[in-house]
Amino acid sequence: MKLKLTSMAVAATMIAAPVMADLVYPSLSYRTGPYAAGGIPFADGYADYFTLLNERDGGIGGVMTRVLECETGYNTQKGVECYEATKGEGSLVYQPLSTGITYQLIPKATADGIPLHTMGYGRTSAANGTIFSHVFNYPANYWDGASVIVNHLLAENESIDGKKIALLYHNSAYGKEPIRTLEELSKIHGFELSLIAVDHPGQEQKAQWLQIRRERPDYVVMWGWGVMNQVAVQEAANIRFPMENFIGNWWAGSENDVIPAGDAANGYKSLNMHNVGSDFPIYADLKQYVIDAGKAAGAGDQVGTVLYNRGLYAAMLAAEATRKAQEIHGEMDITPAMMRDGMEALEISEARMTELGMPNFGPAFSVSCEDHGGAGAAKVQQWDASAQTWNVVTDWIGADDSVITPLVMEDSAAFAAENNIDKRCN
């Protein structure tokens, strides 16, 4: 009995071990459920980058980093539980990788003073830093993405006046985001927009593709995630829709989405906010310090995939913001409030990315108090089924800010009015 008590006491002290100075990055990941195919590589990349920093550089500015993983299953209720469970541990920045959870966390995290980085997802109008003090969605947001797709089509065609574009979207907050922008753009450029919703989780799309077959749109634009993407690519192949006219956003363009359809997926296009492949100097370091050392997150089989790269990219932006925060405040063990200042002063230049072993990985951009949205540019990538690779086929394509900015202002002003928020940055 005495032994049992002692061992229990030891276990208790181990659980409540004195917290060493560390930088905590919670990772609200989802390795289970219908969206796991997207969640696993992102979570692996995110964790591996911080492991690399710990192993190679001894953390950031001499302070070790710690990734706190919590499984959400892409479910908002579990997301809330994860947020409450991890926020007390000094969490610096939340990246929930889910638009639904993001909407939950925007007011909560703002009230708790913890920044939220929703990279290319979440609430688009959070790009307006004068209203959303703790939310950042650099380097690009959904409305940029929608505009980039239209700009890409404009570059490919002389005119898209009178063309038919169908938006195939996940029937949720995530999928509905681009509608407003595309409607505005259709007024300007004269294309005909039809909206086709796919309900969660998206395995059943026969009716939608029948509609596409009947309407014969010139282009299909997809806002999908998880199992919906694979089904859509397969269904497009089944009705022999020309793949080069089928364009997904950056969440509908990973290896998982196209491999199941085999050769039929050849030529499918999607956006990307960073470069693809493992042809970057940082991969040598990852191999040496993380993968060969047996410290890779998960099964370690996702290295070099599109979404793994996105996880790396997200972690890199978080680490750079941490460095900026340390520089501003002259303190190495930073708080979430300092992290927010670092994110707001973040500058990513070509030179810096080269230094980090990720030359030309993402767009160069800077964040300011007013603008939390970053560059707003994206590239178009195309799937080569025989080589099983994504090839980037364009340079950075910018968004049409004359359309996006007023929309962001309008939506964020509505949020400010609803929640009695005063403008910042004066």
Added chain:
Amino acid sequence: MFYREAGDFKTSYVADSQTFPIKFDRVRYWIVLVLAICLVPFIINDYWANAVMVPFLIWSIAAIGLNILTGYCGQVSLGTGGFMAVGAYACYKIMTAYPDLNIAFCVIFGGLVTAAVGVLFGLPSLRIKGFYLAVATLAAQFFLVWLFNKVPWFYNYSASGQINAPERTVFGYAVTGPNADAAPKYLFCLAFVLVLGWMARNLTRGTIGRTWMAIRDMDIAAEIIGVNPLRAKLSAFAISSFFVGVAGALFFAVYLGAVEVTEAFGINQSFLVLFMIIIGGLGSIFGSLAGAAFIVLLPVLLKNVMVGGLGWDTAIAAHFEFVILGGLIIFFLIVEPHGLARLWDLAKEKLRLWPFPH
């Protein structure tokens, strides 16, 4: 020894028909109430409120609601998620239309609207029964979710189709919105659980509850002895939907704060509530609470033990959670098909005889 009727004399009809005929139970009941009201609010923190207590209390209301319909009146419903959505959206519309209205009235309004919708979808129950009724309520589930996704008026034309609960206060304390503290949220939900639980208990043992049970046990016989099936079934639908609507309104306003209808009120939620009452015990108020606790609290506990205590990988822990929960459900249903409430009753029978069982 201490748990027995002997010596506890009842001298009035009221005393004779009370909920807890044994003194030990009465004392325990009051102790639980005092602890829940006077002690818990002072020690509760954000994690315990938002991840444990508030969802447990809200699901309890939903489970009591469905138990009235399915457990007491015998009408199977798979539309609980859809009815919760009605409560949530009704509450949201009235919250934003009348910002000065107290949040408690908004929640009750949500319940009342849901009661009306429930009666509407309960009408087919007069003609169809059993599995066929389940399919009809399934239609309600899909139709309601589709409606709230399709018609922008319900979500005030927001770009994403999400609804967000603005901050509202009760006696000066915020109970909704991001600045709400743990204790007011908890107490607000607890008040609803106590009042509605007390109401449900008294409804089910009065005339109306007896007509429900008569319909459940054999509707033709009930009709012959003079029970009006129209009134019994529709009142069960109305009252059950009121409870479910209140649960939906609290779920949106107090617990989540922002809701997307397909995700928060999908078919999964309907099944979840149904599992709660099956595991907890059909036709029992205590069973509703026990079932809600089992379904809501056990996953959180398992997660904390496996990830926090044992340091397992999150994905493995998540999968194990399914395995353990599923295994336990099968185990309980084999050992006691009538649910946790029946186990509790058996335990009380044994306690009466203890320590001399023969």
